[in-house]
Amino acid sequence: MRTVSLRDRKRTRTRQALVDAATDLFESRGYDQTTIAEIAAAAEIGTRTFFSYFASKEDLLFPEADVRVQAGLDAIAARGPEEGPAEVLLRALRQIGEDSDDLSGRLAALRLRLIRTVPAVRGRGLQLQQDAQRQIVRHLAAAFPDQLDEVGAGALTGAFVGAVTGALQVLLGDSDDPIEPAAVQQALEVAVAVALTPWLRHPDHQQ
Amino acid sequence: MRTVSLRDRKRTRTRQALVDAATDLFESRGYDQTTIAEIAAAAEIGTRTFFSYFASKEDLLFPEADVRVQAGLDAIAARGPEEGPAEVLLRALRQIGEDSDDLSGRLAALRLRLIRTVPAVRGRGLQLQQDAQRQIVRHLAAAFPDQLDEVGAGALTGAFVGAVTGALQVLLGDSDDPIEPAAVQQALEVAVAVALTPWLRHPDHQQ
DNA sequence: CCAGAAAACCGCACTCAGTGCAGATTGGCA
């Protein structure tokens, strides 16, 4: 038994229609050249109704943000008895990376491009990232009360996330479409090595 | 001989008047309740003219961003012969922290509060931080061509900046005015220890 | 099957940020 009331199904469908319509329009016409009115019209709802689905135009690019954050928090909660904070963060990252097609997929590719192109989108993305980070810090500190205080958890999480995004930012830098998974993997390993070296117990980590 | 043409002096004065007026109005009325028209009127210029001084309302809170970034880049350029990348980053941070009253000062305090309060301001701040970070990465990679490639420099800088901001974010968390410099110093040391341990040659660093 | 309540839809009018344009002002400089 899921959330299957007609109301909710309809709402989910409309929401998806909005994302799809926005994806199409952003790709063909460009982000700034697309108005919310056009997106709403393409999804066959009134302009006013749009704002009961998304609070802003930018949010169309990050539709399942909360789901991904939750996956990360779950990964922290499911820590093994022998894991330290660094291992947990690493596993959480892999978890998020797996169940979301974050580098393939039409919307994902569009998002990456618009993040590099449109300031408003970048700002919103960074904002969401920081919010997620804050939650991770709280859960991490709570999960390792003897090894980390809040400030330490903030520093560790910040270093980890900062290293990964810093490396990815350089890697995805200016080129457009051709993203090689191998290179991404390599960049992540560099970032992890830089950020987590003093934290990992086993210096070798496969995959 | 500086930039002392009457034109430039006048322009600088008007710019400062705008920042001052905005500071006053933001403090008394609140950020969202203050319109650009009001700020412009308080600084005795036309509403339209405002946009030839600042591109947006948020930018009023970050008036000397470029100056600070430049100070950081200079600090990198002035590296000593025995310094590694981590030491340079550390020195750059201290440099920036010194010549900008970033934790005292009316505008600085207001900025911190609004960053926590107003999403648009936070987004803009993160954006500026990321831009600065990108420049630092470039300069750092150029300064240490044998020790760092671009991706490594991105990871290192990201880890460093991420750790510091992550720790500060937790520290400045929810409280409002009372910021104790000693606690800040402590948080920075924690962050540096977390992020730079494997990079620093001398594990002890005074001050 | 049928109220009535709740939630969603949606038009209307509004505020405000930000832009393009064109004309008036003013400072720089020969």
Add this chain to the structure above:
DNA sequence: TGCCAATCTGCACTGAGTGCGGTTTTCTGG
């Protein structure tokens, strides 16, 4: 002094986002 360029400013406009109020649709209990 007089010309050029930068600056200032009002006007008109677009587009995001909000509050309000009335209508439609869905849910729930009898």
